[in-house]
Amino acid sequence: MSSLANLSATQAAVGCDEFPLIRERGQREVFCGLTGIIWLHRKIQDAFFLVVGSRTCAHLLQSAAGVMIFAEPRFATAIIGERDLAGLADCNDELDRVVSRLLERRPDIRLLFLVGSCPSEVIKLDLSRAASRLSQRFAPGVRVLSYSGSGIETTFTQGEDACLASLVPTLPEETADAAPALLIAGAIAEVVEDQFRRIFDALGVGPVHFLPPRRSTAMPPVGRNTRYALAQPYLADTARALEARGATRIAAPFPLGAEGTTLWLRAIADAWNVDAARFRSVTDLAGERARRALGRQRTLLAGKRVFFFPDSQLEIPLARFLSRELGMELGEVGTPYLHRQHLAEELALLPPGTQLSEGQHVERQLDRCRAMRPDVTVCGLGLANPLEADGLTTKWSIELLFTPIQGYEQAADLAELFARPLVRRLRLEA
Numbered sequence: 248m249s250s251l252a253n254l255s256a257t258q259a260a261v262g263c264d265e266f267p268l269i270r271e272r273g274q275r276e277v278f279c280g281l282t283g284i285i286w287l288h289r290k291i292q293d294a295f296f297l298v299v300g301s302r303t304c305a306h307l308l309q310s311a312a313g314v315m316i317f318a319e320p321r322f323a324t325a326i327i328g329e330r331d332l333a334g335l336a337d338c339n340d341e342l343d344r345v346v347s348r349l350l351e352r353r354p355d356i357r358l359l360f361l362v363g364s365c366p367s368e369v370i371k372l373d374l375s376r377a378a379s380r381l382s383q384r385f386a387p388g389v390r391v392l393s394y395s396g397s398g399i400e401t402t403f404t405q406g407e408d409a410c411l412a413s414l415v416p417t418l419p420e421e422t423a424d425a426a427p428a429l430l431i432a433g434a435i436a437e438v439v440e441d442q443f444r445r446i447f448d449a450l451g452v453g454p455v456h457f458l459p460p461r462r463s464t465a466m467p468p469v470g471r472n473t474r475y476a477l478a479q480p481y482l483a484d485t486a487r488a489l490e491a492r493g494a495t496r497i498a499a500p501f502p503l504g505a506e507g508t509t510l511w512l513r514a515i516a517d518a519w520n521v522d523a524a525r526f527r528s529v530t531d532l533a534g535e536r537a538r539r540a541l542g543r544q545r546t547l548l549a550g551k552r553v554f555f556f557p558d559s560q561l562e563i564p565l566a567r568f569l570s571r572e573l574g575m576e577l578g579e580v581g582t583p584y585l586h587r588q589h590l591a592e593e594l595a596l597l598p599p600g601t602q603l604s605e606g607q608h609v610e611r612q613l614d615r616c617r618a619m620r621p622d623v624t625v626c627g628l629g630l631a632n633p634l635e636a637d638g639l640t641t642k643w644s645i646e647l648l649f650t651p652i653q654g655y656e657q658a659a660d661l662a663e664l665f666a667r668p669l670v671r672r673l674r675l676e677a
């Protein structure tokens with residue numbers, strides 16, 4: 248289900264440095280933060296996500312998980328019933344019973360997230376207190392944490408941000424004499440993680456840790472000697488929490504496409520004083536291979552116009568990649584939130600004058616999209632069908648989260664995600 252918030256509609260066109268920016272606050276059509284569970288449960292292999300929500304939340308998870316082929320059920324929904332909503336039952340007792348049953352049946356669980364939803368927020372169920380109560384009860388074998396994935400508080404990728412931010416206070420403190428360490432924040436596919444680890448080894452950058460880790464027993468240490476780089480652009484709360492623990496951010500564009508990957512790696516290498524010759528010897532070949540691999544899609548995509556509805560917060564780095572490496576024209580680049588600090592290096596690479604929009608008033612944005620008639624429209628599942636019915640070619644933004652897209656080896660796969668719907672449309676027309 249999409250969260251459709253009907254807020255007072257205001258729209259303002261204001262200048263944002265050299266970019267025209269439309270700020271909107273109206274109806275928005277975007278998944279809620281529960282969606283993040285679908286990729287997070289595959290990352291932390293001994294974790295379990297228990298959504299405290301309604302049947303609607305359970306349906307959302309099931310249909311989002313249905314997009315994937317081999318989803319393992321390391322998530323479930325504890326359904327809040329009508330008695331709970333009417334305040335007739337003690338939800339805490341019921342929640343304790345559900346968690347006890349779950350942990351008895353699944354002794355492999357080491358980390359349990361209680362995930363808040365719209366219904367749990369409406370009845371003001373305090374999941375952080377429940378988590379600390381249950382943590383004490385099941386320590387040391389199981390740690391219980393909580394975060395909100397509700398559509399009232401979060402959109403789509405903000406669920407991952409909330410999840411990782413809830414982990415940060417529990418990360419071990421680095422030792423006082425610890426050498427500078429690199430922390431990569433943001434869930435990326437394991438295959439990509441392995442590629443980056445090999446590159447960091449070759450550059451002499453390390454030790455390297457990833458957040459989230461593959462197992463809850465391998466949480467990365469954090470402290471004043473931690474330099475962290477974001478692998479995803481939607482981690483505002485996680486970044487704040489890491490900085491509160493003393494970590495320092497390495498500012499960089501995001502590792503999407505050959506250029507983005509090189510600039511991201513370069514910023515990290517600079518923080519470790521890796522000299523230019525060594526950097527080139529490690530990255531040149533892979534960068535060149537990635538640029539060559541983009542050739543076929545560039546032929547198809549160059550000169551085509553793309554329109555982004557605000558959804559995943561990946562929009563600005565993707566727009567930079569599509570315009571600079573594939574020659575696409577940027578129609579409107581919408582994002583739910585424009586984090587100027589984390590996106591400063593990305594914005595510097597966008598063509599001057601790119602039309603940005605922040606927030607959403609979905610009807611007005613649909614009007615602008617239909618008037619523009621872009622060649623490719625990147626949007627959530629809820630908007631794709633009506634736009635396709637209007638003869639527009641769409642790309643589901645959710646696929647960009649389920650597919651490994653970061654790094655050199657994935658640059659062509661990322662371009663392919665945008666080329667495929669166009670090829671399909673051309674075939675249908677033929």
Ligand code: SF4
Pocket residue numbers: 248249250279280281300301303304305307363364365366396397398399
């Ligand atoms: S958390 Fe809210 S928006 Fe998300 S599925 Fe549940 S009811 Fe819908």
